[in-house]
Amino acid sequence: MKRINTEVLKIDRNNPDKEKIKMAADVIKNGGTVAFPTETVYGLGANALDEKAVEKIFIAKGRPQDNPLIVHIGDVNQIYPLVESVPEKALKLMERFWPGPLTLLFNKSDKIPSKITGGLETVAIRMPNHKIAVELIKEANLPVAAPSANTSGKPSPTNASHVIEDLMGKIDMIIDGGNTGVGVESTVLDISTDMPTILRPGGITKEDLLEIFPEVKIDPALEKSSKDLKPKSPGQKYRHYSPNAQMIVIQGELQEISQSIKELLKEYEEKGLKVGIMATEQTKNIYESKNVIVVGDRDRPETIAANLFKVLREFDKKGVDLILAEGVEESGIGMAIMNRMRKAAGGNVKTIEN
Incomplete structure (x- = not known):
């Protein structure tokens, strides 16, 4: 144009x-x-x-x-x-x-x-x-x-x-x-x-x-995206909110989430990938990585909503190959946060069952 x-x-x-x-x-x-x-x-x-x-x-x-x-x-x-x-x-x-x-x-x-x-x-x-x-x-x-x-x-x-x-x-x-x-x-x-x-x-x-x-x-x-879906609302059919890097969202109890992210971090870094971690105030000090960005506070999920898109763009600037993101509880504004995270990850969500 x-x-x-x-x-x-x-x-x-x-x-x-x-x-x-x-x-x-x-x-x-x-x-x-x-x-x-x-x-x-x-x-x-x-x-x-x-x-x-x-x-x-x-x-x-x-x-x-x-x-x-x-x-x-x-x-x-x-x-x-x-x-x-x-x-x-x-x-x-x-x-x-x-x-x-x-x-x-x-x-x-x-x-x-x-x-x-x-x-x-x-x-x-x-x-x-x-x-x-x-x-x-x-x-x-x-x-x-x-x-x-x-x-x-x-x-x-x-x-x-x-x-x-x-x-x-x-x-x-x-x-x-x-x-x-x-x-x-x-x-x-x-x-x-x-x-x-x-x-x-x-x-x-x-x-x-x-x-x-x-x-x-x-x-x-x-819950699912379909190529055959005629969208009634913006954000229903197409991949949205996507950073340049691939993204994996990990859902479950916080301790299991952080443990899984540590294991995935090690696995992907050994493959030579530059990995970013989207952490929260509660977990920011437990990851051994230079590429940790805090998205907000789990006790105040509105802070995560406010910062989510800005943080995805910050990972673009860092030039990471992969983002590992902590999922949140899907109540209140958490439903909107997880909807955007799923879309950003192209549906790539790993749920850890107890």
């Missing part, structure tokens, strides 16, 4: 400069692409109602055409022209979790181009909880389609430097608003059928949703 002159704008997330926000909004209104921070990861935004603008997202990312995009709104009232109807259960969820890291699937209206939905009759919509994102969308006065602002398949960006690494020269503008907070993408919840179904775990946990509904289903596609 032809190289674009990408402008980088630094904006204070707590006190966004109105003139700079207007500059970015004008890019979107004129059919351009803008990377901007949200509370989850950085998104690559374009006018969701302009098919040509949306196509620029797919080209810049190298994204498969059947991988649906999430539409972001800055005000709840923006949703009504985009969907056939807003059911009662959606209103409850919007009142409780919006703005925030929850994406809801609705039956789409004719206003939404099929390119956004990968040919599906449903559209994924969320309202981000980030001042820059909300001000940008409000100023543009348009719904904004925005997948993560990275090269498709690579770890999602949690600060502007990651976006610059991947997309400089491919998009019109990058807003540098500092680090994101949650660190993993939003939860995607299908409410277009009777049973609320999690299509992608994220910042709003199953436990959070069970405070609203008596039962919440997990989509079976989360």
